[in-house]
Amino acid sequence: xxxxxxxxxxxxxxxxxxxxxxxxxxxxxxxxxxxxxxxxxxxxxxxxxxxxxxxxxxxxxxxxxxxxxxxxxxxxxxxxxxxxxxxxxxxxxxxxxxxxxxxxxxxxxxxxxxxxxxxxxxxxxxxxxxxxxxx
Amino acid sequence: xxxxxxxxxxxxxxxxxxxxxxxxxxxxxxxxxxxxxxxxxxxxxxxxxxxxxxxxxxxxxxxxxxxxxxxxxxxxxxxxxxxxxxxxxxxxxxxxxxxxxxxxxxxxxxxxxxxxxxxxxxxxxxxxxxxxxxxxxxxxxxxxxxxxxxxxxxxxxxxxxxxxxxxxxxxxxxxxxxxxxxxxxxxxxxxxxxxxxxxxxxxxxxxxxxxxxxxxxxxxxxxxxxxxxxxxxxxxxxxxxxxxxxxxxxxxxxxxxxxxxxxxxxxxxxxxxxxxxxxxxxxxxxxxx
Numbered sequence: 186x187x188x189x190x191x192x193x194x195x196x197x198x199x200x201x202x203x204x205x206x207x208x209x210x211x212x213x214x215x216x217x218x219x220x221x222x223x224x225x226x227x228x229x230x231x232x233x234x235x236x237x238x239x240x241x242x243x244x245x246x247x248x249x250x251x252x253x254x255x256x257x258x259x260x261x262x263x264x265x266x267x268x269x270x271x272x273x274x275x276x277x278x279x280x281x282x283x284x285x286x287x288x289x290x291x292x293x294x295x296x297x298x299x300x301x302x303x304x305x306x307x308x309x310x311x312x313x314x315x316x317x318x319x320x
Numbered sequence: 321x322x323x324x325x326x327x328x329x330x331x332x333x334x335x336x337x338x339x340x341x342x343x344x345x346x347x348x349x350x351x352x353x354x355x356x357x358x359x360x361x362x363x364x365x366x367x368x369x370x371x372x373x374x375x376x377x378x379x380x381x382x383x384x385x386x387x388x389x390x391x392x393x394x395x396x397x398x399x400x401x402x403x404x405x406x407x408x409x410x411x412x413x414x415x416x417x418x419x420x421x422x423x424x425x426x427x428x429x430x431x432x433x434x435x436x437x438x439x440x441x442x443x444x445x446x447x448x449x450x451x452x453x454x455x456x457x458x459x460x461x462x463x464x465x466x467x468x469x470x471x472x473x474x475x476x477x478x479x480x481x482x483x484x485x486x487x488x489x490x491x492x493x494x495x496x497x498x499x500x501x502x503x504x505x506x507x508x509x510x511x512x513x514x515x516x517x518x519x520x521x522x523x524x525x526x527x528x529x530x531x532x533x534x535x536x537x538x539x540x541x542x543x544x545x546x547x548x549x550x551x552x553x554x555x556x557x558x559x560x561x562x563x564x565x566x567x568x569x570x571x572x573x574x575x576x577x578x579x580x581x582x583x584x585x586x587x588x589x590x591x592x593x594x595x596x597x598x599x600x601x602x603x604x605x606x607x608x609x
Contacts, residue, residue, distance in 0.1 A: 259513045266475060293517065
């Protein structure tokens with residue numbers, strides 16, 4: 186696969202914004218893959234955690250935004266716990282989610298959440314789900 | 321000894337048996353969990369983006385209320401513990417953020433409260449020896465898998481309750497109760513957490529991995545410290561049984577129910593009837609009841 190790297194993409198405003206709100210320096214990642222290995226949901230992600238970091242290092246934020254990875258991340262911090270460079274992919278993915286949610290775009294429509302779930306699930310699941318999926 | 325206690329929203333309703341069994345166990349051991357006079361939901365998730373100060377205001381309010389009632393705060397739910405402890409660290413160590421958050425919630429809180437999980441209270445304030453001495457109904461012969469999940473342990477530098485990869489606090493408590501702790505590979509892996517809202521398949525897979533991993537290592541019982549872990553494991557049970565050859569299910573209870581059981585509390589006070597999987601056949605088989 187051939188990709189075209191552009192300085193404007195690598196140093197784009199969206200990449201700077203993501204680094205600022207997530208508090209993470211994307212360049213620290215040296216692609217050891219520990220995060221993808223430890224992540225309990227990487228099998229479900231269209232772009233695995235270590236690949237997310239690589240895409241972003243290369244300025245390919247649009248590709249990452251299109252993938253399901255940020256919505257599948259459970260925030261368990263196994264990636265951060267096992268990263269030899271102290272990067273938190275979970276924080277980067279939360280930064281991407283926040284980029285969407287802060288524009289007022291919901292990932293889950295509250296009206297579509299099954300009533301059975303709202304009635305039977307522990308409150309913490311509902312509150313946490315709203316925080317992760319609803320603006 | 322009287323310790324200020326934050327139940328959190330889930331223990332006040334959905335996980336009442338977690339709350340009540342802990343309070344009764346504390347009384348049996350000789351200390352009181354004194355519920356905060358005023359408290360609110362902690363927000364159920366610590367914001368992973370450090371600029372998201374608004375999400376810290378709810379837990380900051382809880383901590384500020386706790387500060388008016390003592391220098392320590394204990395909680396049972398792993399998520400509440402994670403959110404409160406991490407927020408407290410931000411308030412203690414970051415002057416600028418502290419000023420902003422205090423200004424918003426109209427309080428003057430400095431981060432001086434010591435946030436302890438109930439497990440830490442038992443280990444460090446009471447001592448597992450004293451817990452052991454209070455045991456009246458040892459859980460002898462029950463091979464028990466302690467399921468830590470994520471929020472109790474990670475991130476290590478903020479939580480610090482135990483080693484994040486090889487924790488022992490839970491197993492040591494189980495030993496004090498007379499049970500046989502079983503270390504299993506998935507004991508620190510995620511149950512699927514809030515994906516319960518929109519991705520049942522992932523939750524069933526992850527929770528199933530936890531339960532089959534425990535049973536594969538010999539566990540006959542799993543104990544949890546988080547109502548969401550408890551819910552996800554229990555809710556996945558039937559689907560995992562039908563999709564996993566050889567797996568017939570495993571009872572999942574809160575660790576405080578196991579504690580109350582060992583301390584000789586009346587069985588009917590432990591709330592086992594609220595658990596999805598019935599633990600009674602196992603207890604009868606082991607001659608405990």
